[in-house]
Structures are given as structure tokens and as C-alpha cells.
Amino acid sequence: GLILNRRMPNRSESFGLFLGILAGIILLQLWQNTEKIFGSGNLYFLLASFLWAVMSKFSSKASQFGNSIGFSFWMYVITVLILLPYTDSKQMLKIWLESDSDFWLLIFFTSIIGTSLATSVYFMATTKIGAERASSFIFIVPLSAVVTSWLFLGEVIQLHTLLGGILGVLAVIVLNGKRDKAVQ
Secondary structure (H helix, E strand, O other): OHHHHOOOOOHHHHHHHHHHHHHHHHHHOOOOOHHHHHOHHHHHHHHHHHHHHHHHHHHHHHHHHOOHHHHHHHHHHHHHHHHHHHOOHHHHHHHHHHOOHHHHHHHHHHHHHHHHHHHHHHHHHHHHHOHHHHHHHHHHHHHHHHHHHHHHHOOOOOHHHHHHHHHHHHHHHHHOOOOOOOOO
16 A cells, blocks of 8 residues: 555554564564465465555545445456356356255355455445555454464464464554554
């Protein structure tokens, strides 16, 4: 958001971004192998984070021309139309015919509740608190993923993951804390 707005971060934003970067370094244990940052999953995550920031900024600007639900709806319709030529129609028909009602219930829940509703709420948040502040909540993902995998899957939480996750949450708190009046 700062890059897209062509402005320098203030003191609290700089500290929050520092905490977020430090959280990432600790989560990836970059002191053991700096090449990890360019691993396929991490590179995709960095690209996705950048695109998410651009999308947040775009949705924040688009809210001037319509509501968040409409924006979300048209975004998904356009995405389907763009991706449709790249799908295997025979495979899609096979999945359609061979899948049971449990599969379709889970698809419905994941796409409508888990994705569409969550994305629409996120877009509404960008109009209320701004794209930069809303995007900062992505720093909460690592800690929430670890805690839920511990609760539901019995995974062991490693110290570096817990520490990096806590720093990520602190980054969100700092980034969403009191703002300078000049920035608003």
C-alpha cells in the first residue's frame, strides 16, 4: 500500500513492518538457509501477498463506484470466465456426474461461506478501515494456522513458529494502532 501510494511509512508503520518481516524470518528460520525464501511455496506466498495488496487497494478504490457484495460477485464471475477456457470440460463433467451430495455440500460451503462471504466481508473492511490496515491482517494467518492445526490435528507447535506468529500478531496490532493525523 505504501508503494502504491508512493509515500514513506511513518514511525509506527515502520515498526509494524519491521515486526512483520522479523516474524517471517523467524517463521522460515532464514538464519539456517537463506535460500528458503525462494522456495516454491514461499515464492508463491510472496507473490500472493503482493497481489493481495494490489487487490485490496483496487477494491478500496472500487468501493466508490458500488458496494462490496456487488464487487465480489462480479470479481468471481469475471474470474470464472477468464479461467473457463483453461478447464478440461470432460474432467469437469466426470466430477459433476460422479460426485455425491457430501462433495457438493462441502464445495458449496467452501465456495459460498468460506470464500465468497469471507472475501466480501474483507472488501467491506477495506472500505471502512482502508486497504493498508485491512491487508495487515494477513500477518495473523501463520499463528491462526498453527493454533488450529494443533487443536484439530494434534500437530506439535514449534518454538520458532509460536514466536514468529506472536510477532506477526504484534505487527498487526502496531499497524492498526493509533494513526498520525497527517496520514489519515
